Amino acid sequence: MYKLLHGLRIIEAASFIAAPSCALHFQQFGADVIRCDPIGGGPDFRRWPRAANGHSFYWEGLNKGKKSVAINLTTPAGKALLQRLVTAPGPDAGLFVTNFPAEGFLSHDRLIQHRADLITARVMGWASGATALDYTVNSAVGIPQMTGPASLGDEPVNHVLPAWDIAAGLYAAFALLAADRARRQTGQGTEIRLPLGDVAMAFMGHLGQIGEVSETGKDRPRYGNDLFGSFGRDFRTRDGRRIIVIALTGHQWKDLVDTLSLNEAVAAIETELCVDLSSDEGLRFCHRDRLNPIVADAIGRISLDELKVRFEGTKVCWGPYNTLSEAVGDPDLISERNPLFSAVDHLTDTRYLTPGAAASLGGFERGTPGRAPVLGEHTEEVLADVLGMASCEIAALHDAGTVAGPAGSKAL
Amino acid sequence: MYKLLHGLRIIEAASFIAAPSCALHFQQFGADVIRCDPIGGGPDFRRWPRAANGHSFYWEGLNKGKKSVAINLTTPAGKALLQRLVTAPGPDAGLFVTNFPAEGFLSHDRLIQHRADLITARVMGWASGATALDYTVNSAVGIPQMTGPASLGDEPVNHVLPAWDIAAGLYAAFALLAADRARRQTGQGTEIRLPLGDVAMAFMGHLGQIGEVSETGKDRPRYGNDLFGSFGRDFRTRDGRRIIVIALTGHQWKDLVDTLSLNEAVAAIETELCVDLSSDEGLRFCHRDRLNPIVADAIGRISLDELKVRFEGTKVCWGPYNTLSEAVGDPDLISERNPLFSAVDHLTDTRYLTPGAAASLGGFERGTPGRAPVLGEHTEEVLADVLGMASCEIAALHDAGTVAGPAGSKAL
Numbered sequence: 038m039y040k041l042l043h044g045l046r047i048i049e050a051a052s053f054i055a056a057p058s059c060a061l062h063f064q065q066f067g068a069d070v071i072r073c074d075p076i077g078g079g080p081d082f083r084r085w086p087r088a089a090n091g092h093s094f095y096w097e098g099l100n101k102g103k104k105s106v107a108i109n110l111t112t113p114a115g116k117a118l119l120q121r122l123v124t125a126p127g128p129d130a131g132l133f134v135t136n137f138p139a140e141g142f143l144s145h146d147r148l149i150q151h152r153a154d155l156i157t158a159r160v161m162g163w164a165s166g167a168t169a170l171d172y173t174v175n176s177a178v179g180i181p182q183m184t185g186p187a188s189l190g191d192e193p194v195n196h197v198l199p200a201w202d203i204a205a206g207l208y209a210a211f212a213l214l215a216a217d218r219a220r221r222q223t224g225q226g227t228e229i230r231l232p233l234g235d236v237a238m239a240f241m242g243h244l245g246q247i248g249e250v251s252e253t254g255k256d257r258p259r260y261g262n263d264l265f266g267s268f269g270r271d272f273r274t275r276d277g278r279r280i281i282v283i284a285l286t287g288h289q290w291k292d293l294v295d296t297l298s299l300n301e302a303v304a305a306i307e308t309e310l311c312v313d314l315s316s317d318e319g320l321r322f323c324h325r326d327r328l329n330p331i332v333a334d335a336i337g338r339i340s341l342d343e344l345k346v347r348f349e350g351t352k353v354c355w356g357p358y359n360t361l362s363e364a365v366g367d368p369d370l371i372s373e374r375n376p377l378f379s380a381v382d383h384l385t386d387t388r389y390l391t392p393g394a395a396a397s398l399g400g401f402e403r404g405t406p407g408r409a410p411v412l413g414e415h416t417e418e419v420l421a422d423v424l425g426m427a428s429c430e431i432a433a434l435h436d437a438g439t440v441a442g443p444a445g446s447k448a449l
Numbered sequence: 450m451y452k453l454l455h456g457l458r459i460i461e462a463a464s465f466i467a468a469p470s471c472a473l474h475f476q477q478f479g480a481d482v483i484r485c486d487p488i489g490g491g492p493d494f495r496r497w498p499r500a501a502n503g504h505s506f507y508w509e510g511l512n513k514g515k516k517s518v519a520i521n522l523t524t525p526a527g528k529a530l531l532q533r534l535v536t537a538p539g540p541d542a543g544l545f546v547t548n549f550p551a552e553g554f555l556s557h558d559r560l561i562q563h564r565a566d567l568i569t570a571r572v573m574g575w576a577s578g579a580t581a582l583d584y585t586v587n588s589a590v591g592i593p594q595m596t597g598p599a600s601l602g603d604e605p606v607n608h609v610l611p612a613w614d615i616a617a618g619l620y621a622a623f624a625l626l627a628a629d630r631a632r633r634q635t636g637q638g639t640e641i642r643l644p645l646g647d648v649a650m651a652f653m654g655h656l657g658q659i660g661e662v663s664e665t666g667k668d669r670p671r672y673g674n675d676l677f678g679s680f681g682r683d684f685r686t687r688d689g690r691r692i693i694v695i696a697l698t699g700h701q702w703k704d705l706v707d708t709l710s711l712n713e714a715v716a717a718i719e720t721e722l723c724v725d726l727s728s729d730e731g732l733r734f735c736h737r738d739r740l741n742p743i744v745a746d747a748i749g750r751i752s753l754d755e756l757k758v759r760f761e762g763t764k765v766c767w768g769p770y771n772t773l774s775e776a777v778g779d780p781d782l783i784s785e786r787n788p789l790f791s792a793v794d795h796l797t798d799t800r801y802l803t804p805g806a807a808a809s810l811g812g813f814e815r816g817t818p819g820r821a822p823v824l825g826e827h828t829e830e831v832l833a834d835v836l837g838m839a840s841c842e843i844a845a846l847h848d849a850g851t852v853a854g855p856a857g858s859k860a861l
Binding site: 041042053054058061062066080083084085086087088093094095096097098099101145162164165168169170172173174176177178179180181182183184185186189191192193194195196197198199200203204207208209210211212214215216217218219225227228229230231232234235236238239240241242243244245246247248249250251252254255256257260261262264265266267269270271279281283285286287289317318319322352353354355356357358359360361362363364365369370371375377378383385387389390391392393394395396397398399400401 | 453454465466470473474478492495496497498499500505506507508509510511513557574576577580581582584585586588589590591592593594595596597598601603604605606607608609610611612615616619620621622623624626627628629630631637639640641642643644646647648650651652653654655656657658659660661662663664666667668669672673674676677678679681682683691693695697698699701729730731734764765766767768769770771772773774775776777781782783787789790795797799801802803804805806807808809810811812813
């Protein structure tokens with residue numbers, strides 16, 4: 038991890054993707070992240086994909102390098118203990134990430150009775166407090182009706198990538214640091230509420246799509262694999278490999294036409310239609326039914342290896358469609374050669390390439406990502422370090438069943 | 450905008466989605482964002498969707514509330530001017546967002562000759578410097594082969610949502626604030642390089658998918674609209690509306706079974722298969738071929754309005770599939786009732802609902818989002834305020850064609 042946020046402490050009480058990934062980004066930038074779970078694990082502890090030993094690849098991926106505290110959250114003593122951890126003093130503490138309900142024992146109003154300048158980042162479903170997940174907000178804003186081939190009619194196509202969870206986790210990380218920066222100047226904390234629904238709706242606006250349907254009164258139809266408003270789609274090489282080619286800029290288009298020796302064919306279309314296809318990507322979209330076939334024909338006469346040579350050093354923006362296992366085998370992608378990855382031994386009893394922070398920072402060491410904690414692995418350490426508890430006090434909490442160490446939680 | 454980052458200054462020299470959206474998030478949190486473009490606009494200035502007057506809904510959505518400076522970047526004088534803006538002094542300045550090439554006049558190494566503690570966030574395609582876009586990195590990591598119905602065979606399904614651009618913009622915003630925090634303590638700046646490819650690969654790891662294929666040696670097949678590892682897919686109501694229903698947690702599953710009166714049918718399946726479907730979402734996925742039909746049958750007998758009543762107040766996680774224009778008409782979603790949105794007059798000569806920051810912050814005012822600037826609208830103001838230039842000096846730059854004001858850029 039980068040030692041950029043060294044000394045900062047984040048308390049996490051959360052599950053699934055958005056809030057835990059928020060805390061993961063902090064961990065990978067050097068913060069001390071303490072994930073607090075119910076004894077036995079939260080609702081995400083055994084999510085698929087899982088290994089033969091029952092541990093979750095998903096959980097261990099999202100909780101790398103964090104500390105784990107296991108607390109019995111069904112009892113008043115356990116709830117009070119978590120409140121104390123969240124509101125522990127210190128200028129580099131008092132930062133809380135959660136997806137617990139806005140009401141209840143982890144409500145911001147209750148917590149600020151213990152620490153007035155607390156900063157809470159609460160990932161929610163809908164702003165109203167109603168339940169929603171990535172997949173349900175995605176369907177609410179119309180993405181599944183725009184995705185996939187037109188032949189599907191009005192059949193929706195769900196995303197497999199939880200894009201709104203990913204965005205919400207990152208947005209929460211940005212908002213937390215912004216609030217921390219302001220608190221250093223003013224002493225004032227805040228509750229950041231981040232509903233997945235608002236994240237999705239805001240981006241539909243930022244990307245111009247709300248403006249578009251407001252003006253036209255019509256939905257953008259399904260365009261299949263054609264990139265809306267520009268040139269781009271999938272093509273097949275002579276040897277049957279699928280590739281994607283995109284030409285947004287004039288340079289990208291020009292180099293594509295040049296390397297595929299399509300200058301004459303494209304000039305003929307331009308003359309016939311009285312358009313200049315290089316100066317306006319929108320025209321390349323309008324006339325895609327003319328352009329796609331000639332590009333498809335040209336690419337279909339060339340093997341993938343030959344295309345690589347032709348496109349090398351040009352501005353052509355392209356790449357093969359891989360499956361994920363092909364990407365994992367590719368030395369340029371997910372491999373030991375890529376400084377993003379390190380081989381790590383995990384809870385799943387497997388060793389595989391594991392990403393550190395996605396950014397590379399000049400002058401800082403990315404380091405090797407740590408494995409996810411065993412549930413409760415750091416219960417004693419955290420109670421002693423953060424709350425200054427003596428061993429006898431911690432032992433009493435163990436005996437009362439209020440907390441558990443790694444042995445008490447290892448019930449797979 | 451929230452006045453959380455008031456006083457912070459971000460210089461942006463960028464186009465498309467990732468880097469401009471990074472700066473937009475800063476703007477919506479109160480920072481002063483100065484977007485610097487070539488005279489006449491960058492390669493994203495006229496991207497679709499566009500309005501009748503030629504302005505882009507896309508561009509105006511991503512550049513709301515920013516200041517615009519137009520500079521002739523083909524000349525040494527223009528390049529030097531942009532370098533001066535990026536490296537202008539002040540503890541709340543020296544933060545730069547770009548997608549310009551890592552080499553050249555906006556390389557970090559050249560810029561730190563003018564300001565040693567500069568923080569640059571550079572969004573890239575591949576870490577190597579090779580060109581890539583959201584769509585090509587998405588195809589490289591295997592998402593299009595997992596998306597859509599199994600009937601498509603090996604035909605890829607491209608995303609319409611630029612998820613990696615969105616994630617990279619947010620990641621860059623988080624990384625910039627982290628670097629700003631560190632700089633306040635150490636005085637040291639850095640260059641943050643954020644390749645879209647590394648963002649995509651890192652998240653495939655965080656979500657457990659690299660672990661999964663590393664262990665199994667096999668790609669996850671296409672599951673169509675079925676949610677991998679749990680219960681969830683699309684269903685049709687009696688009146689032909691499509692809805693999505695998800696049950697990750699035991700509570701969500703129990704309430705779904707209860708409200709659809711499926712207790713007996715589910716109990717019969719559990720007895721037959723000797724499983725407890727409520728305690729393990731993975732089992733609900735394994736046996737989805739048994740569960741989907743009975744849920745489909747139950748939902749197919751109920752109208753959407755009736756379902757709303759039945760699901761109200763329960764933990765059932767569901768929602769209708771909307772098109773975007775249906776979402777724009779819905780009072781609970783994209784409407785004046787939603788404090789996320791305000792009606793704003795835009796460059797496209799249209800007035801439509803426009804999102805502020807996606808987060809709501811207790812104790813701070815979200816305010817009304819501003820419209821995007823006319824190109825060069827703030828050229829004079831910024832040169833005077835940031836570089837302390839006198840009017841005669843600015844006039845000389847105008848005369849030499851090094852900069853342009855709004856009149857000089859309004860060439861639509």
